[in-house]
Amino acid sequence: MSTPTMSPQDSRHIAKDAQSTLQWRRFKFPGSLIRYAVWLSVFVFLAYSVEYLEIPLERLLGIFGRMGATLANRYYPPDMEYIMDADYMRYVVETIQMAYLGALFGLVATVPLGWFASYNMTPSRCFVYPVARLVTMSCRAVHEMIFAIIFVAILGYGMLPGVLALTFFCTGFAGKLFAEEIEAIDIGPVEAMRATGANLFQIMVFGVFPQVRVAFTGIAIYTWDVAFRAATVVGFFGAGGMGWYLKRNVLQIESERVAAILVSIIILVFISEMLSAWARNTVMKMK
Amino acid sequence: MKILDVKELHASYSASGPEILKGISFSIEDDDFFAIIGPSGAGKSTLIRCINRLVEPTSGVIVFDNRSVTTLSRKGLKLLRRDIGMIFQEFNLINRMSVMDNVLSGRLGYTGNLRTLFRSFRRDDIDHALQLLERVGLIDHVDKRADELSGGQRQRVGIARALMQNPKLLLVDEPTSALDPKISREVMGLIKQMATELKVPCLCNIHDVDLAKEFCNKIIGLQDGIKMFDGLTEDMDQGKLDEIYAMEVL
Secondary structure: OOOOOOOOOHHHHHOOOOOOOOOOOOOOOHHHHHHHHHHHHHHHHHHHHHHHHHOOOOOOOOOOHHHHHHHHHOOOOOEEEEOHHHHHHHHHHHHHHHHHHHHHHHHHHHEEEHHHHHOOOOOOOOOOHHHHHHHHHHHHHHHHHHHHHHHHHHHHOHHHHHHHHHHHHHHHHHHHHHHHHOOOOOOHHHHHHOOOOOOOOOOHHHHHHHHHHHHHHHHHHHHHHHHHHHHHHHHHHHHOOOOHHHHHHHHHOOOHHHHHHHHHHHHHHHHHHHHHHHHHHHHHHHH | OOOEEEEEEEEEOOOOEEEEEEEEEEEEEOOOOEEEEEEOOOOOOHHHHOOOOOOOOEEEEEEEOOEHHHHHHHHHHHHHHEEEEEOOOOOOOOOOEEEEHHHHHHHHOOOOOOHHHHHHHOOOHHHHHHHHHHOOOOOHHOOHHHHHHHHHHHHHHHHHHHOOOOOEEEEEEOOOOOOHHHHHHHHHHHHHHHHHEEEEEEEEEEHHHHHHHOOEEEEEEOOEEEEEEEEEHHHHHHHHHHHHHHHHHO
């Protein structure tokens, strides 16, 4: 098995006398060879991709200047009056409601799903586990925008398809994280609960959920973050919220209004992230 | 009267893996305080976990309270486990729950799912828990979180939790290895006292031979999955001890 004949370390190998049976080489066959091959392929593919894209490096240098010029000419000043409108505010509120409902429903679905999709605690490893994993993986595999397009196609315009799209998105997002948290628990209390004659549900309530409660709160806050960011754009496809405003103004080339909407999104996401960072810090202080 | 009878017990963690227990037989009377001693890796924990099937034995017969343990259905296994209390080396408390909830969790086998979810235990159970907490000296710490307690106090919670089940047998897995010598003796004393008072036989894993001799009336010596000694504590002498621990010297 281990006959590294090509190793460059061979020349440095000192214990050459026939008496010595102690040998050690950093180069392992085939482990080291595979590792080198992986690195090599990463660089080869990088070179190939850059070559294929024909990225004109000299133009990259001027990108910031041109971007600044475009923003200054077409997007400045943002039409702030446009977004101070009560009608627009209604859409902002709708966006927040959508994100809230999507995150909430997603998290509610995550609790059983994360349990079923955790290898150590799943009720059945050969049936429930693979199904739950498939569901979380499918929710993750499909982008939230694609969910929005699908649900708008099925249910028509409005908030409901937006909420559903966000629910699926949050389920996939939080489900995997939560399952991983459950897989990392200390199995001791679980064993203790099992030894009292508790059933699986009781073991979860007493042995598992208390251990992942803080982690789950962290995941919930994080989920809110991504749900809110996603909620600002699902409206692009008619799924409710301020995304619809954005799309309309982009199509009408109302650049100054688009700028104002982007500013409002940035401000809202910024506020939301500040709040959730504060909430996360507070949660992390709880043990 | 025999409460537990084990015959030709074999266990291994995987079909191809090494055999941990190689045909162990012994029996426990209903007033025994039984010690299992032996070096690390001898199979003490595995043996104790086979009794309530936290570890599945590969073959052999276990009869507990006239029930054949190895052939029980899932439902039967839960009923069996209700009757066997267990005390753990690392306490295995739920750190983020209060002392009270930890002790009450010993009653889960008698509690429905809905009550479990809302932690709404029966009044009798709560009274029982209070009595036990008073007995183990933790009545002032009822509402503290389990992880606020010291090691010795945590093990007392573990003892109360096990007794909460009104067990017919106590399995005790290295109750003192995580504790200092003085607390170890106190904890062993408490287990012994409670077991005598409530007339619960004990099967206790312990690698501290002095504690085993002090508290237990019978001893099994295990070495590499084989029973090397089985008898009264008085019959255990230095020669036999050396034999049991011979492997560890290597």
